[in-house]
Amino acid sequence: MVSLLGTEWLKINKYPIFWLLIGLCILSYPGVNYIFLNIYHTISEKKSGAGQVFKMFIGNPFSFPGVWRTTAYFSSMVVFIPAVVVIMLITNEYTYRTNRQNIIDGWSRNQFILAKLLNVVLITIIFTILYTIVTIIIGNANTSDISSNKWEQSSYIGLFALQTFSQLSLAFLVGLVVKKSFIAMAIFLFYSIVAEPIAVNLFKYKFLKNDMGQFFPLEISDRILPPPAFLSRFDESAYKASLEAVSNHTIYTVILILVTWLLNYIIYFKRDL
Numbered sequence: 001m002v003s004l005l006g007t008e009w010l011k012i013n014k015y016p017i018f019w020l021l022i023g024l025c026i027l028s029y030p031g032v033n034y035i036f037l038n039i040y041h042t043i044s045e046k047k048s049g050a051g052q053v054f055k056m057f058i059g060n061p062f063s064f065p066g067v068w069r070t071t072a073y074f075s076s077m078v079v080f081i082p083a084v085v086v087i088m089l090i091t092n093e094y095t096y097r098t099n100r101q102n103i104i105d106g107w108s109r110n111q112f113i114l115a116k117l118l119n120v121v122l123i124t125i126i127f128t129i130l131y132t133i134v135t136i137i138i139g140n141a142n143t144s145d146i147s148s149n150k151w152e153q154s155s156y157i158g159l160f161a162l163q164t165f166s167q168l169s170l171a172f173l174v175g176l177v178v179k180k181s182f183i184a185m186a187i188f189l190f191y192s193i194v195a196e197p198i199a200v201n202l203f204k205y206k207f208l209k210n211d212m213g214q215f216f217p218l219e220i221s222d223r224i225l226p227p228p229a230f231l232s233r234f235d236e237s238a239y240k241a242s243l244e245a246v247s248n249h250t251i252y253t254v255i256l257i258l259v260t261w262l263l264n265y266i267i268y269f270k271r272d273l
Contacts, residue, residue: 001114001118004111004114004115004118005115005118005122007102007115008115008118008119011092011098012089015092017088018085018088018089021081021084021085021088022085025078025081025082025085025127025130026130028078028081029075029078029127029130029134030130030134030137032074032075032077032078033071033074033075033134033138036070036074037062037138037142040060040061044060057230058230059229060142060143061228061229061230062138062139062142063142063143063144063145063148064139064140064143064149064150064152065149065150065151065152065153065154066153066228066229067135067138067139067142067143068135068139068152068153068154068155068156068157069153069156069225069226069228069229070228070229071131071134071135071138072135072156072159072160072225073225073226073227075131075134075160076160076163076164076222079163079164079167079168080167080188080189080192080193082123082127082164082168083167083168083170083171083188083192084171084185084188084189085123086119086120086123086168086171086172086175087171087172087174087175087181087184087188088175088181088185089116089119089172090116090172090175091175091178091179091180091181091184094179094180095181099112109268109269112268113268116172116264117261120165120169120172121165123168124161124164124165124168125161128157128160128161128164131157131160132157156225159224159225159246159250160225162224162250162253162254162257163221163222163224163253166220166221166253166256166257166260167192167218167221169257169260169261169264170217170218170256170260171188172260173260173263173264173267174188175188176264176267176268177267191218192218196216196217196218196219199216200213200214200216200219201213214245214249215252217256220249220252220253220256221249221253221256223242223245223246223249224246224249224250224253226239226242226243226245226246227242
């Protein structure tokens, strides 16, 4: 396993675009949370009565323990950036024929898929750690109640990791099927940012109105990270439903991950090198 990761490292450590994307990922996670934190402070710190009412109405979603859920929700908005990294890692294998060279050098196809799986796991771990660090920093800076239990909602670390791994696995599948880097990225980004959100809302509010959109590939894992608690102030029934859906969608997400990697395995084994 260590030798597989070592070989993968040799493929990417001198690739400038990889490091550019990793840098963008590292900036995006604290960046997106800072944007929403800044909006919160801008409104809540107004000296007018409106600022005080706003603060009383929603509380402080960036203090412990609720900050775990808040930052997980906002951080999930930029998971498409590490997804681009994953697509690049698999499509480069076909661009530069390194997957064929690995087999010639003695790797089995099982080892190749395992190496790629480890890549996705490692990227998931890196960004889960980043999410955790960002949450702890923001939470400590915004929590005035020293008696609050900082780790009460830390289970969102695991949920965040599961959601990230699921969506990166789907990105890997797209890259494996398409093989062309920019085309695969365009398909995944268009689907994740435009097509699926529109389809989910059409199913929920326009067409069948039975929320069948919850079973779309990315939406399945999106729903294991419910919106921040303050949104319950606007629609309490919808908020309670989002919390109740977490356990079921956690199971759906695990099943989706297994199906996704089974497809990756089958596609790679049936494809000519």
